Amino acid sequence: MEHSKKINFILPFPTKRPNGGPKVMYTYANLLAEKGYEIQIYHSLNTSYTKYKKPYFLRAILHKLRKTSRPKWFKLNPNIKSFNVKRVTDAYISNADFIISTWWATALEVDRLSDEKGKKINLIQDYENWKGHEELLLKSYGLPKTTNIVIATYLYEIVNPKSVKKTYTLFNAIDNNVFYIKNGIEKRLPSILMLYSNEKRKGTSYGMDALLKIKEKYPSVTISMFGTPIKPHNFPEIFNYYSQPKNLPEIYNSHAIFLTTSIQEGFALPPCEALSCGCALVATNIGGHKDYLINNETGLAIEPKNVNDVFEKIELLLNDDAYRIEIANKGNRYFSANFSWKKNIEQLEKIFNEI
The missing domain is CATH 3.40.50.2000 (Glycogen Phosphorylase B;)
Incomplete structure (x- = not known):
């Protein structure tokens, strides 16, 4: 494979408890790390359009003390570098070949990053309209430099008409070394x-x-x-x-x-x-x-x-x-x-x- 094998994963927040969206991102990060890619995961502590109860400095301290950059509930490959960052801007994200984000607000932030941060991919895991901002959600599907990957057929039907580039589908899967029939x-x-x-x-x-x-x-x-x-x-x-x-x-x-x-x-x-x-x-x-x-x-x-x-x-x-x-x-x-x-x-x- 001819590439420098660097991939950035961008998440909208660190997770203290098991959560499906981050779990899928971490699984891809692990599988790519196993194949020799250099993986860096960034969790944003200030995602756009998000209301926070505590001020940033306090949240930053708490996340550092709790070591949330490496979730306790998911075993990340030891070769993966994982960070909590103040926000998704060029100053906090290193250069890479590809940059994969999830969640519409994060995709909009990644869109503003320089091309050196990697070719942009938005992994769309749901129709994320629960907190309003539907106009911005739909805007995130039509970013000219971003390749959309959806995880379900119904999402393809929503996203593909708005995509500038080709839309891909990657269904979720599970680890069948963990989940399998043990009891008839x-x-x-x-x-x-x-x-x-x-x-x-x-x-x-x-x-x-x-x-x-x-x-x-x-x-x-x-x-x-x-x-x-x-x-x-x-x-x-x-x-x-x-x-x-x-x-x-x-x-x-x-x-x-x-x-x-x-x-x-x-x-x-x-x-x-x-x-x-x-x-x-x-x-x-x-x-x-x-x-x-x-x-x-x-x-x-x-x-x-x-x-x-x-x-x-x-x-x-x-x-x-x-x-x-x-x-x-x-x-x-x-x-x-x-x-x-x-x-x-x-x-x-x-x-x-x-x-």
């Missing part, structure tokens, strides 16, 4: 697992309402949730709760069904992890699930915010174990055949060569 699909007892989140767009409340109805009708079914928050004070005593679990693959493997009631997602990772671990998937029919959710094949599709639909689809799987096993097997096979980091890195290197 057919051996699993009636049980349901769901991610707990305080983010409204994750639709947790609809899932919980449906699961309470399930527990009432099927008291012997085990219902569990996991998440980054500590156990909420009003959490139902009849459900299990795992806060920031270290043994997530085992938790997936000990459940028969995985439920996700998200209203909006980029390309959700927990359902992919669950599929890889042999759970039958019940998921909302939104863009962020559609690349791996084929209704009645790889999982059961549900209408967002529809508690009765969630209840009925779960009931189908609880009452027909052969159907649950068939759905889980098909979902597992489909995901492992179509999504892999190895394939993604090969594609990413092709993109480097093309741009």
